[in-house]
Amino acid sequence: MSASLIGRRLSPLLACIGLLCIWQAAALVLKTDSFPTALEAIRAIPSILGDHEALLNILDSLRRMVIGLVLAALVSIPLGLMMGRSRAIASFFNPLLMVVYPVPKAALMPVIMLWLGVGDVSKTLVIFLGVSIPIIYHSFQGAKAVEEKMLWSGAAMGLSAPQRMFRIVLPAALPEILTGCRTGLVLALITMVTSEMIARQNGAGNILFNALDMAQYETVFAMIIIIGAMGIVLDAAFEKLRARLVRWSEPDVDIPVSFS
């Protein structure tokens, strides 16, 4: 392993430590009860994770998030690919998606709760809705950018339309689709937290906002660290998977242009 690679692996860790140090310093300067130092917040983490009920709550949240995300991917990727390959399908769905896009999906929670109750179904549905649009959009872009020539060659070699979709369009659009899934992953976490905060019943979001209401500030900040860490770890894991799946795709645009 070369030195630069070690540097690249370590730099996010260093950034984490740096941010925690800034937090610690800010808390020491401000000195208010409602803003505990980073160390105090970190010390509160084991008591949350050690609590059986809280741990189950957090795992429940994660399970809902994964189910919503997987369902959304199963529906959105085929839809996006078809939109990318057919002009008619694209112009059929595009305006609808544009109308739905700016509506915060977690804001549908109160309405959906009226119909489906406060249980798992409504929360998973909200996550599903929140995640779908970016995945559809990126699959659409990816499928649209597939080179016509490859499709023609495929057709000339006797591939049927569904086969072309599976063997040419899907792999060619995969890098773009995975970018969409990565955005979707972060959105799923956000929607998860907000939906649980609106339907206060269980889950990580509920612990966070209950602690806020009861003025348990260490717990508030400890939960922020836990949820934040979930985001960072899931994103990093997904990035590893992505790199493995699309190793053939061009490498990251990492090199900054210098004009000096």
Added chain:
Amino acid sequence: MNARVVSTDIVLGILPIALLVALWQALVTFGYAPVSLLPPPGLVFARLAQQLVSSGYLHDIAATLFRLFAGFGIAVILGVTIGLAAAVSPGINAVVRPVVRVLAPLPKVALYPAMLLLLGFDHASKITLVAADALFPILLSTYYGASMVEQKLIWSAMAAGTPRSQVLFKVVLPAALPSILTGCRIGLVISCIVVFLAEMITSSDGLGHVLVAAARTFQTVDMFVPLITISLLGLILNGLLHGLRTYLLRGFPEV
């Protein structure tokens, strides 16, 4: 010929929205959903028209728009500045990259309680949340746009006598503009979503507050009105940004 393709597109596009409203109406008419849970669309749109001329509701819209624009504006300024700086200077890049890598996947809503505790329940905490959420798409697309600028363009500009200090504004910034505007578009939609959520969590005015207040008293009609309003606002703002984009990018090769 071209006009006909466009008009077919419009008809095809309106179809699913019309179908959705028809389905909604049908669910109510045939009694699958009680009116108390799903009010008929006519009632909702009538209420929307009535609300749009009432001063109280307009005040809520104004509060939401103010927070949205303030947060989005901060995100654009910070995002473009940091993105350009990181693309241009390797030193800044070395600091910004890992920090962005850690902060970008962080669910910012989880930080909202901290912002409430630090900045209070007023505008400041909501604007900060909007800015934090809209910042990263803008920053990343600025960075990628600026780092993909062709070196040849920069060399040509310098050969033509552009001083080094001006290369950034005369070559890199315009060349990165399409990418920056794409980032702004994503940031704008995110701002719409986040400002609404922040107002739902804690607020005494704004569209999100209208929804929560209606939900607490089971006024289903009033729950749909703010949702439709934010969708319309998003469409209008998106349209405006698209207009700005066509104006700024006139003369650019196919965007």
